[in-house]
Amino acid sequence: MTLDNLSLRLQEMVPHFSERGYAVVPVPENLYSTLLEIFIEGRYMFDAFLPEKPHGIVESADRAPTLVLGGTGFGDNRPSLIHESPQLIQILEDFCGCSLKPTYWYGPRLYQRGAILHEHIDRPLSHIISASMHVDSDLDEPWNISVESGGIKKEVNIEKGHMLLYEGVRLNHFRKAPLNGRWYAGTFMHYTVSDSRVLPTDYLELAQQAQPCFRF
Numbered sequence: 001m002t003l004d005n006l007s008l009r010l011q012e013m014v015p016h017f018s019e020r021g022y023a024v025v026p027v028p029e030n031l032y033s034t035l036l037e038i039f040i041e042g043r044y045m046f047d048a049f050l051p052e053k054p055h056g057i058v059e060s061a062d063r064a065p066t067l068v069l070g071g072t073g074f075g076d077n078r079p080s081l082i083h084e085s086p087q088l089i090q091i092l093e094d095f096c097g098c099s100l101k102p103t104y105w106y107g108p109r110l111y112q113r114g115a116i117l118h119e120h121i122d123r124p125l126s127h128i129i130s131a132s133m134h135v136d137s138d139l140d141e142p143w144n145i146s147v148e149s150g151g152i153k154k155e156v157n158i159e160k161g162h163m164l165l166y167e168g169v170r171l172n173h174f175r176k177a178p179l180n181g182r183w184y185a186g187t188f189m190h191y192t193v194s195d196s197r198v199l200p201t202d203y204l205e206l207a208q209q210a211q212p213c214f215r216f
């Protein structure tokens, strides 16, 4: 899978918020311990991980689907509190240099042996700035994520307890090497700019038209 024309146009038009478009930093300890608690309770106490509907960008072997903690039905508001916490938002605002508002969060998701992440950009209105958090894993080698912009590709290893802050429309991203190990648990936090005037009008127009094409 390669980036389609629509994604390429959005990628070209979206403003650059930081110098490189990404950074890897530790998840603050208090937030990380909560994320780990959610994961451990969901997996080992409540057995609440369910196979996730394939949505086109993650693939794995038939017998090892991606699992996700029972979504909002699980009734746990802690991920939402972390997503909206001023502490996390401040880190992301320092990274991108503008004011943000929370949009969506996902996870923890559990990827299993053989999983790959197809090359893509994120949803153009709601996923402008994001954090991909490595909660826990049992791997034989790092499951690196590649980020690419303007033809420059970097492979990034997000250590356990760390998060990749990234501009998800500006950078196409993927994990082409299949997950080598048993599993990887991640949580994903997405934000948009508080003031939409930060985004050029022609970008906003195209992003609004394009949003329904992004189902992930």
Ligand SMILES: [Fe+2]
Binding pocket: 120, 121, 122, 168, 173
């Ligand atoms: Fe993504």
